[in-house]
Amino acid sequence: MLQSTRRSLPMSLLRAREVVMAQFRPILAQHGVSEQQWRVIRVLGEQSPLDATELAERASILAPSLTRIIKALEERKLITRGKVEGDGRRVILSIAPKGQVLISQVSPESSAIYDEVQRRIGHERYEQLLDLLEGLIDLEKK
Amino acid sequence: MLQSTRRSLPMSLLRAREVVMAQFRPILAQHGVSEQQWRVIRVLGEQSPLDATELAERASILAPSLTRIIKALEERKLITRGKVEGDGRRVILSIAPKGQVLISQVSPESSAIYDEVQRRIGHERYEQLLDLLEGLIDLEKK
């Protein structure tokens, strides 16, 4: 029997994400970074340096997109790019000072929005949702 | 304090969706339709005709993307496009016979995958997840 488009898991995931991101986009736009660029910067803010493959994995961005994003962020001196000695194929990325400044500017506003969303749906439901999503994500690895 | 990228709501929603869609993409690819094209076809399969605005809303596709998708689907005769009498601005879309055939071909395979995902994470958790997502989506309307 046909799945209704209203209670379809992929569709619900997409819409839920849309609702949350709609809160963020204006902030990111004010700082001149896209959603994906911000993900890259934030991952490098947590751990730096990282090679491109690891970075792509952690930021959930496909390699071809990452190539383009890296180029843009490097030109703006938000990140730096280097080569690994011992393996000439790998590219190593690091957060740059300007990138750290950006993180320190955006993070407070970002946290405020997270808190607001969490408050509106309830702390318990929020954690529950994250747990269920994690369970779904882990299906991939089995 | 900084949100970890691992337990970030937008990131988790994105990854969870990715896991589910990874199951679907091969099927859709076999039938030569993209994920978004399939959403449009499926929505029209549920209700047809629909005007472009309604269709965009229900398929969670932005108007500019819908314009391009409609063009492609109409050329392949999967949907048909008409004008409304009384309002010359509106475009009306309907599912075409070829589109209905496609739905009848893809739906069984699609359902099988839904069932499999549901089985793997558990029926109860599956419904719970949909409920929580719905709650998040409804924040938008308040």
Add this chain to the structure above:
DNA sequence: CTTTGATATTTAACATGTTAAATAGTTTTG
């Protein structure tokens, strides 16, 4: 040591996402 196979990144090509602006038609106002 060189050929074969695997891995990391990039390029290419096309579809979609995203915001802003343009177009065309409709409704509201004065």
Add this chain to the structure above:
DNA sequence: CAAAACTATTTAACATGTTAAATATCAAAG
């Protein structure tokens, strides 16, 4: 009724998603 305001769709421009293929380098076999 004519100007102004509004609505629906399209176009434009650029970023990203997606798959496949190309490059470059490294590792394994022979």
